[in-house]
């Protein structure tokens with residue numbers, strides 16, 4: 001666009017903004033099982049009003065806005081109690097799971113480098129189910145990573161992680177729970193390994209940290225996964241997932257303040273104002289923090305229990321429905337409200353497209369390691385109202401998927417893979433991308449051929465393709 005010569009009216013702005021959202025997923029419908037964590041209109045109105053109240057306040061400097069310091073200390077304290085952190089624990093409010101993880105990795109790196117300046121490139125050991133944010137952190141912060149295959153239940157293989165430890169290892173990672181399969185890693189065994197080897201252990205509870213204590217109270221048989229396990233030195237827990245705060249809200253916690261101090265950044269070698277940042281952002285809106293505080297206070301323990309009961313029930317019904325289906329199966333029995341569904345008989349990417357045609361938003365997950373292509377469902381509280389409809393539409397989608405062509409792209413990609421050499425060259429794949437029409441910008445009607453191609457490509461080519469695709473989406477529109 002061009003900056004208009006004279007500004008538009010408030011009404012005109014509102015009308016244009018509502019028109020622009022036409023193509024968005026209808027997240028209030030109950031049929032969006034990813035991206036949005038919806039606790040209903042009441043919570044939405046309270047958190048949005050708190051967000052607006054603090055939108056303009058700046059979290060840059062806690063001495064200028066002591067309100068934000070107080071709110072942050074209260075939110076961090078609430079999450080610390082929820083995860084059984086000791087009195088010595090310290091934490092920080094962040095913009096999301098990725099930032100929490102980035103900071104935990106930075107703290108581990110800088111603590112190790114301060115003790116051993118000649119360490120070289122620090123190294124961390126991840127189960128293949130650990131969130132991609134750890135690899136992103138390694139990429140940003142200059143660490144090496146070893147990705148260790150998980151066992152048949154998609155849980156971390158502790159013995160294999162032990163073998164992957166080197167003299168440069170600074171951090172081990174476990175998930176409570178993993179996003180892809182919703183399962184809890186053996187945190188006690190990982191804690192023992194970390195203690196025995198003198199290493200730090202981060203437990204990523206970004207998605208499970210809020211619900212797991214409630215699921216346990218509802219009868220789920222869950223081993224300890226939080227700071228109650230000796231050896232767990234840091235944790236991440238998102239408020240903008242099942243804390244039901246709006247986006248921009250997570251907490252990173254450390255067993256003690258000394259470890260957290262390696263996360264902080266100060267700079268006194270420039271001419272401007274004093275810089276000391278707890279997290280990645282410097283100037284930042286107080287909105288997400290006030291909204292997260294409001295969610296905790298408004299929903300309360302009883303409210304979270306009621307929401308968790310709905311998610312627990314809905315997950316159980318989804319799992320029963322999938323297990324009874326002749327063409328679908330669960331990849332793992334989930335410990336939380338995240339479900340991965342695979343099939344030996346139909347192409348799951350077609351099933352995802354067919355579900356979209358029926359108004360549902362569910363995520364395709366590609367093959368990696370021992371995890372085959374599958375359909376991911378994040379089971380929200382609203383799901384309890386539409387499980388039967390979901391299962392009926394899944395059944396119809398499976399039937400429709402059976403009639404759709406599959407495998408052409410995959411065999412084309414496999415012959416390309418065989419010819420491409422190591423490392424494969426991007427150019428070799430150009431005809432495939434042309435055929436798929438993925439370089440043209442915008443999204444095609446059906447994603448299955450693209451998902452099928454991505455699924456068959458080596459990960460390094462998948463990554464290149466995704467980055468190029470991103471470049472075609474984000475263009476400066478000067479019209």
Ligand SMILES: *Cc1c(COP(=O)(O)O)cnc(C)c1O
Pocket residue numbers: 095096097098099101131133175177178179204205206207208238250
């Ligand atoms: C969502 C998620 C993250 C990343 O969080 P963002 O808020 O999307 O940055 C990390 N770990 C797990 C297990 C998650 O589910």
